[in-house]
Amino acid sequence: MKKLLIISKEQFGYHIDTFKYAFYLKEELEITYICLDQGLKKKNIENVEVIYVSKNIFKPFTLFTLLRTVILENKKNKFDFIFILYFVGCSILKILDRKSNIILDIRTLSVEKSNFINRFLDKILKLETLFFENITLVGENIAKKIGLRKYQLLPLGGERFSSKSKQITGFNLLYVGTLSNRNILDFVKGFHSFLMSLPLNNRKDVSFVIVGSGYGNELESIKKYIYTNGLAEHITTTGYVQNDELGMYFNKANIGVSFIPITPYFENQPPTKTYEYLLSGLVVLATSTKENAKLINESNGVLIKDTPESVRSGLVRLYAEREKFNPKMISKEFEDHLWENISQNILKPYLEKIHHK
Template identity: 40%
Template sequence: MKILIVNNNQFGYHLDTYKYCECLSADNDVTYICFDFGFDKFESNKINVIYVKRDAYFISRVYLFFKSILDLIKINNYDVIFVKHFKFCFPIALMNKNVILDIRTSSVNKSKYKRFLEDSILKFDSLFYKKITVISESVAKRLNVKFDCILPLGADSFGKLDNTDYKNGFNLVYIGTYTGRNLHEFIKGLSIYINSGGVVNSMYIIGHGSKEDYDLINREVFSNGLNEVVKLTGFLNHKESYEYIKKANVGVAYVPITPFYDKQPVTKTIEYLATGLPVLATATLGNSIYINNSNGVLVGDNPKSVCQGLKDFMCLSFDNSTFELNFNSWDIVSEKLYHFMESVKHEIR
């Protein structure tokens, strides 16, 4: 099957579509078109990656991206075009019949008005697409969007780790964006725990985020004298991140407990558990589905609760060989996507 995957994220910097490409390219002709943000490029012999220059001017940037997509469609006879949603992506639905829109998330913007605007744009875009995939039923329900197929979270299992001994202190890892996650509140809780006699050897924050949140985190780190404990590494790819997971004994999945975060997919929680790493997570509905006393601790979204959660970890014993994980490998998710693409290809033609 000849597949075009469209994503405004540079190739390799959006995990889901990167994994789809990786799995689907084994038996299919896969092309991926994206903006060139100037990040390090991921090499792939099996995937045809088309980079579009990201012009400084918004209008010319958008025009060039859509023109590049249309030119590709005209030249190549793609069986299916798969579009990971980005704002105002509706013109792509008008370029070909065999187009699928993929929705990974609803808005988690702190501003009520910006959330409404961003979700409204997404719903508007979706009206132009005949075929839609979503990450979960709860996201579709929140957006009030009709869908044809659920493409759930995937995870890689690199083999079970055995780092669940806390006698010598905690080695924490947080992976993901820190924009709007209130990680500075988590750092406060970390400081309270250390000042009460607890031992934290390290916490690595892997990812990127807004300058505002970066400054909040750093201010909290330095004001509490934790600059030798808490380190921000910046963005790392999947394999590089795993090197930090191997050294950790707790994975941190910390987001505010709000209605708009409550039903969001818990990507990192599942990835931690897939490697056998117990998780300290805020008690959102999504995290509550996966976390129990056998694999982690749920906490509130405030410093005192974080401190108590770390103390609770010291009282629990984890056997990660007994972790009951309800997740799909990327191979399984990609196979589901392939079968859906096949059905779209035959149905529309």
């Protein structure tokens, strides 16, 4: 059995893509996963060895320890493939080891609030790609942005959290994801405006569940707005929920909310939750970023701007047209993006290809 090493600064189980690769390839590859210990609840997958590297308050020392651990483990195990989820400084591994099959995987460009920092970090990323022969990318827009020509597309995926038949009568919205830098309060304000536009008798069937948290005071601001405006009967916040506990929320929903600010640093960011809404048969209300615009059409949702006014008009349209959508067809259309299919039909053949070079 061939050996695969996955390297990430994210703790095992908290970067969904690499976690799913490990889960769906564990029967065919001997998988080791080296990551930083971020102090989060530890997760396990049978037959996957996880090696945790302790963080140090001095970041360069943490990087040194991570790289040293990888080098020692590779020397001991002689991995057939080394799959690196990009982080600043990862090219040092390739510089030190020119013989191993090392794959650089890029899931995102920099999404800091400062455009200067984003440009700077993206230039570092571009420079580091020069050291790698094998590169996988989540989307073509990233390749265009950093001027990369040779790469393997390894698209974003999702799980089908619900296969339950969706009820058309209710109008039940669901947002799952981070609240940081997403301006979800703007969506809440648009939802509030839409709710007030409905006849009183129709409002009882309208709900909005927000699953997630942020590193600022976003959740508190949303809760305050809900309380101040008497919206507790219609809007619920849950805080962070583990990925394997999301099914109950998807089962109750029929509208998925993919509200991503339309900014330069989010334009090329493929939206994980958009895929998961669609795979679960939810109609999607999504901001019209470049990546969302590739997925959402007349048969599966509505595109909007990132303003409360556009949220309101999008909801008005969805509410009026809600009976025209076919949840089963929506779910079936995106089956290629199930994590199992991406792992088995794209990543696995790619690994076999570079092994035989």
